[in-house]
Amino acid sequence: MTKSELNPAVANGLKARQRWHPAEVVFWLIAFSSYFLLPGKHLILNEIAILALFAISLDLILGYAGIVSLGHAAFLGFGAYAAALFAKHINPDPLIGLAFGTITTTLLGFITSFLVLRGNDLTRLMITLGVALLLNELANQLGWLTGGADGLQGVEMAPLLGMFRFDMFGRTAYAYSLITLFVMFLIARRISYSSFGLSLNAIRDNSLRASAIGIPVNRRLIAIYTIAASFAGVAGSLMAQTSQYASLDVLSFEKSADVMLVLVIGGAGYLYGGMIGAVVFKILQDWLSALTPQYWHFWIGLILVIIVLIGRERMSQGVAGIVASFKRKTPAAPGPAAKAEG
Amino acid sequence: MATVLETVGLEKRFGGLVATSDFNFKLEGGERHALIGPNGAGKTTLINQLTGVLPPTAGKVLLMGEDITHLRPDQRVRRGLARTFQINQLFLQLTPLETIALAVTERMGHGNSWWRPVGSRAGITDEVAEIAGRFHLGDVLGEKTISLPYGRQRLLEIAVAFAARPRVLLLDEPAAGVPESERHDILAAVAELPREVTVLLIEHDMDLVFSFAERITVMVNGAQLTAGTVDEVSHDPRVRAVYLGEADHG
């Protein structure tokens, strides 16, 4: 085949990558309609939206760039404390607080990103775990600032945009979190289809070859780790603002492990996995903790073990496979059509 | 012709083991050069030093006269030194289309762009199509690399390196492991590489070396045994001794 024959296939193939699929539109229609259709569930929906954003953050480093983290809650918790302290001591406006929580967490992400560059999976696990434990210990020891083990109380938020008060049914909270989730998702989606996003996939698949085509591997990893931290910072800020509270368990190992499970349930590496996983996880959590209040982590553990034994790929194919099969059917994909000619 | 790649007194030791010793060699612009030598001669170690995977213990590597001894692999690629690997090093979860587009984008310096979608820039489509056509990958562009037959993966291996539009291309046993039926495609693709690209072929297969190369460097025990035209080298008794010796043993 000559170049001119291939040109349209290449152009279409590249365009088709980032085209919105109908299933994606349906997904977001459902998400937004949930606000109106499930008026009694706004509190848990709010938690789902925040968890989904946190999972997207982990997906950016784990699913896209292949960085395994055992301490991603460090950024969620840091964002939460930053936003809560900002609201309590400096300014109760939610949007300004969100900006503050995000920017400070981004800085933390940038600084700690240099730590994850060294070594292999195991050292990364240890370093991320260590950073999260360190922050947890810090929040615990600085009781005068953070409230220590009792949590940070007395956070009161001003109305959103000066108009919408945060009510006890989570109406404002869910609208706020859902819209923020959507905006952040759009950014993540844009990143994932950019050449930067593609280069992360390349690094994940084979970092030796990635550097052999001129990709500065470390610089890209620093960038995505920082970006992911800022996403988690947004999620943490939302969490503190909508609950008007921050406590040590946002920094706990369990939080880091939970978000991994969320991503594993939904499948990593395509952004929707984190969101689907968040829905499933929260429903499971709700149901299991109603069943056995104290011991629900037993079931979480069992689910993790089973998922791994069955095989994550096979497991998430149940969810991701549906999305992927839709994508493969898009007519613009060059594969099958061109193959028939050759 | 100007020298494009040169090593000066290159040396690499692993503890007490000398893998490369006082290696001096020159690659002239546009030439087809083969690097041969028996197993364990240190060819792969040499390649790793040329491309920046291993730091040399002593000596220098010059690309277009510039000292690149202390540059990272990705920096060397951006200066025009690309390579293929003896064992495929590909992005298995990506498609050939994405792989080639990524390599082209990186070469153009847009790899950092996190907002504009891949392929939204002028020129990328044309170039990806040109490379896909040149390496016969047009019919599998949208399939995951992991699902391609080995011969096709081997072609992609060369295509990715070529997409960096190198001045010097190091081909590390390009046809290794390829079934006989698909071998021809790869040899043809290598033979059709444009003359602007200087090629250094690291190879075991003597048929391939004699049909492709103009000049040959023979490496034994980490040092250069001899270098010269195909005729000179093939009639050099020392080379014959090395290869016949190896044939006797193996």
Add this chain to the structure above:
Amino acid sequence: MITVLFDGIAYGMLLFVLACGLSVTLGLMNFVNLAHGAFAMAGGYAAVVLSAHAGVPFLLALPVAFLVPAVIGAVLERTLYSQLYGRSHLDQVLFSIGLVFMAVSTAEYFMHSSKQFPVLPEYLKGRIEIFGIGMGVYRLFIIALCGILTLLLQGILVGTRFGSRLRAAVDDRRVASGLGINVGVIFLSTFAVGSGLAGLGGALAGEVVGLDPTFPLRYMIYFLIVVTVGGTTSITGPLIASLLLGIADVGGKYYVPALGGFIIYTFMIVVLLVRPQGLFTRGR
């Protein structure tokens, strides 16, 4: 000062016995087993139940504390762990986190969440003075017992056929299986012994730190520090790392209690930054 050092050494020896099994699983099977502490907890609770509830003398409870997790470990190795040896580290991490969560909840269900301690015999309690230095008898006992175990392990590794096979398998698994070594048996027995040693360590540690269901989570980081800082190629690396960690932790908490866990976390991060392969291994 010397008492703190002494306590630190006792604590370090304990950490070594607790963690050395993990160093073998990591070095030999390249498996990241975050659930190692669950085996230690199983041994610890076995000792608590026997000595405090069933009235069995502490010294007789110790072998049981070794056997219970060793058997559990052997069963789990054959049924579950062995299926995951070739899998990615992420899978192994997720799997073993799942096991930790299950172990923690199970312990909570059966043993309640309060701290429990095994009952020591009178002759292991109290303090004695040696050269004018006050030392806890139990801590001396720990140092002696763990010291003997260390020597025993070293003896097995260096002096026996099994040990040399084990070291061959750690160095290169392909070479080992090429030599006709039955890798499966080696994996099974080392996993079981490693889990048993962890259980013994858990039983010994019960008196010092107290047992509660979060034990596997609280000490996970300690075990990981021992193996990453100490490396997996020898027994001395993890031993020295354990002693350093024990002394640093006890000393830190004694002299600067406000810093809490900072010292060891910072120590670990710095070590991993400077020497990602561990302090006592030659970089490859």
